[in-house]
Amino acid sequence: MWLGVAGFGAVIAAQAYAILTSPAERDMGHLQKIMYVHVPAAWMTFLAFFVVLVFSVRYLWRRNENDDLLAAAAAEVGATFNGLTLLLGMIWGRPAWGVWWVWDARLTSTLVLFLIFVGYLALRALVDDADQRARWSAAVGAIGAINVPIVYMSVTWWRTLHQPPSSAATLDPAYTLGLRLNAIALLVLMIYFIKKRYDIARLERSVEHMAEAAAMRGT
Amino acid sequence: MIESNPAFIIAAYAVTWVVLLGYVLHLVRRNGRVSAEYESMVLKISGKKK
Numbered sequence: 001m002w003l004g005v006a007g008f009g010a011v012i013a014a015q016a017y018a019i020l021t022s023p024a025e026r027d028m029g030h031l032q033k034i035m036y037v038h039v040p041a042a043w044m045t046f047l048a049f050f051v052v053l054v055f056s057v058r059y060l061w062r063r064n065e066n067d068d069l070l071a072a073a074a075a076e077v078g079a080t081f082n083g084l085t086l087l088l089g090m091i092w093g094r095p096a097w098g099v100w101w102v103w104d105a106r107l108t109s110t111l112v113l114f115l116i117f118v119g120y121l122a123l124r125a126l127v128d129d130a131d132q133r134a135r136w137s138a139a140v141g142a143i144g145a146i147n148v149p150i151v152y153m154s155v156t157w158w159r160t161l162h163q164p165p166s167s168a169a170t171l172d173p174a175y176t177l178g179l180r181l182n183a184i185a186l187l188v189l190m191i192y193f194i195k196k197r198y199d200i201a202r203l204e205r206s207v208e209h210m211a212e213a214a215a216m217r218g219t
Numbered sequence: 220m221i222e223s224n225p226a227f228i229i230a231a232y233a234v235t236w237v238v239l240l241g242y243v244l245h246l247v248r249r250n251g252r253v254s255a256e257y258e259s260m261v262l263k264i265s266g267k268k269k
Contacts, residue, residue, distance in 0.1 A: 004243070011239070015232065031224075034231040041235070077242075084238045091231045095224055189239065196246050203253045210260045 007189030018178030048078030053145035068134035073197035106162035116144035
């Protein structure tokens, strides 16, 4: 609970700092302020899907149910941040490029990543057998997360309308602290989301186990 | 410099907050539903034992 409050408080403070202190950018003007939500959301997407990769591989290796539940929690949170990244990119793209959407490599690969993890969540919802669900989703999660470096490198590998990757190293110092603060705040919130979703998933599994045990006793 | 239409900046931050708060609401609802299922299952099992 305190982690969630801290996360939301940090996001409010970081956004207020960034909006109030950053000057208008030379090319983008004040539209640059969208960067403080768009770029950290994209970073959290990558990070969440990296967690999916690690715990999916760990599940396939050790067959520990908790690894599967943690991967699933991170996948749901990652898909949420992925969807947010796409929406914010469209809102930024309209005034910057004159279009809401363009099929360039960065946007298309980010959409493909989103669809893979929507498929991952649909798979989990459709398969009833817990072992089968865990095995199949670990395979999809691990393979799906391989798309993350493709999304990241897409602006380098192909000619795209999207600008090169934003990072503290490539930014004007006037915007660096605001970006870092927003990334840290969103990271705290993401950790809270994954932890909370994992706790719920464990409770769901406990209910499933009890229902199975009750059914066995009933027969 | 691109003309800074504040509507797009407001929309971006509004969408961010709708998604973040919407996800928290989703977690709260799901937690409430699962907790209720868990409690009813515990009651059912303890009732059967008696």
